[in-house]
Amino acid sequence: xxxxxxxxxxxxxxxxxxLLALGAPVRVVLREPEQAAPWSRLGAEIAITSIEDAQxxxxxxxxxxxxxxxxxxxxSGNPYQRGDDVGLALASAVRRxxxxxxxxxxxxxxxxxxxxxxxxTLHSLxxxxxxxxxxxxxxRPAYFLETWEEVAQPAILDGVLPSFLAPxxxxxxxxxxxxxxxxxxxxxxxxxxxRIVQLAGPKECSANDVAASFxxxxxxxxNVDFVPVEAxxxxxxxxxxxxxxxxxxxxxxxxxxxxxxxxxxxLEHRRGSMSLIDAVSRIVSKHR
Numbered sequence: 540x541x542x543x544x545x546x547x548x549x550x551x552x553x554x555x556x557x558l559l560a561l562g563a564p565v566r567v568v569l570r571e572p573e574q575a576a577p578w579s580r581l582g583a584e585i586a587i588t589s590i591e592d593a594q595x596x597x598x599x600x601x602x603x604x605x606x607x608x609x610x611x612x613x614x615s616g617n618p619y620q621r622g623d624d625v626g627l628a629l630a631s632a633v634r635r636x637x638x639x640x641x642x643x644x645x646x647x648x649x650x651x652x653x654x655x656x657x658x659x660t661l662h663s664l665x666x667x668x669x670x671x672x673x674x675x676x677x678x679r680p681a682y683f684l685e686t687w688e689e690v691a692q693p694a695i696l697d698g699v700l701p702s703f704l705a706p707x708x709x710x711x712x713x714x715x716x717x718x719x720x721x722x723x724x725x726x727x728x729x730x731x732x733x734r735i736v737q738l739a740g741p742k743e744c745s746a747n748d749v750a751a752s753f754x755x756x757x758x759x760x761x762n763v764d765f766v767p768v769e770a771x772x773x774x775x776x777x778x779x780x781x782x783x784x785x786x787x788x789x790x791x792x793x794x795x796x797x798x799x800x801x802x803x804x805x806l807e808h809r810r811g812s813m814s815l816i817d818a819v820s821r822i823v824s825k826h827r
Contacts (some may be wrong), residue, residue: 540564540565540602540604541565541566541606541607542599542600542603542607543555543564543565543566543567544606544609545568545607545611546578546610547569547773548584548611549715550719550744550795551609551719552714552715552719553719554576554579554718554722554723555563555581555583555641555820556581556710557719557720557722557723558727559582562724563584563726565582566586567713568586568599570754576615576656585813586599589721590624590625590628590629591609596636597633601636604640605639605642605726605727606640608629608644609725610622610625610626610644610664611800612784613660616659617783617786618783618784619659619663621802622659622661622663623667625667625735626663626664627667629643629668630668632807633668633792638672639672639674640675640730641668641676642722642725643664643708644678644722645664646658647681647737647800647816648794649662649664649677649802654790656792657784657788658770658791658794659785662727662822663773667734667827673746674730675726676736677734677736678722678740679736680717680718680723681712681739681740681802682710682711682712683712683713683718684712684715684749684815684818685716685727685818687700688825689821690702690823691823693823694753694761695753696756698759698817699762699773700753700764701749701764702763702764702765703766703771703789704746704795705745706746706750706798708745709745710795711802712743712744712815713738713740714740715741716818717813718722718738720737720811721811728763735803736806736807738809738811739811740814740815741814744815749819750763752815752818756820757823771785772786772789775788775789
């Protein structure tokens with residue numbers, strides 16, 4: 540049985556669907572019973588628990604042949620403390636349940652303890668999970684292409700794509716579809732020990748490239764609206780992001796600009812197949 544945390548999120552959901560498509564038995568771990576029906580229809584087992592329920596976590600992981608783990612993004616409070624608490628809880632749960640194999644979702648830049656903002660919570664996750672089970676894979680994907688869905692509405696309605704990324708700077712980006720496919724593959728592989736696998740999309744992309752893809756899909760111009768550093772806190776506040784989480788996100792973009800949020804050239808590096816235009820098409824289709 541393969542256990543998938545975060546199935547109602549982007550990466551967790553794609554991982555569960557990829558495993559089910561391969562015919563693997565899957566149990567998704569959900570917070571609320573109301574979230575269960577779609578997964579039951581797909582053939583997944585359901586476990587209802589939360590990171591705060593230690594025994595519930597162990598029960599959800601019972602009889603696991605492998606588990607996909609992630610640290611949910613904090614919506615409020617101190618994201619660093621939250622990340623540390625989640626890492627401790629997950630490590631304790633997989634040890635107590637004697638899970639033989641985990642694939643843990645991390646991020647590009649997680650090799651650094653500081654200077655990467657919200658990404659440093661995943662450095663903490665890796666630290667807590669290291670050595671917790673016999674087979675451990677830390678999956679470090681690039682910037683999610685689906686992150687652009689958060690600003691899809693102004694792009695679709697007004698032809699304006701807000702961006703904290705410099706318009707012309709190309710960085711690795713990857714679709715969560717590719718993340719899920721690779722996570723499923725890694726869970727099904729025979730591997731003992733600890734490894735880090737980095738994942739990018741077919742090619743590096745810039746905000747200008749993303750805007751051009753929106754233009755192509757929509758059939759009308761879409762231009763990047765670069766948000767300067769001094770305006771980012773207000774922009775995030777207006778979007779409903781709490782001050783502490785906003786600061787951590789701003790520091791992540793600072794880390795991208797400084798080059799800290801980048802792949803480690805010494806580590807294994809794979810590429811997915813989902814193109815930028817296909818990812819943007821999927822985003823736009825959700826808003827039509």
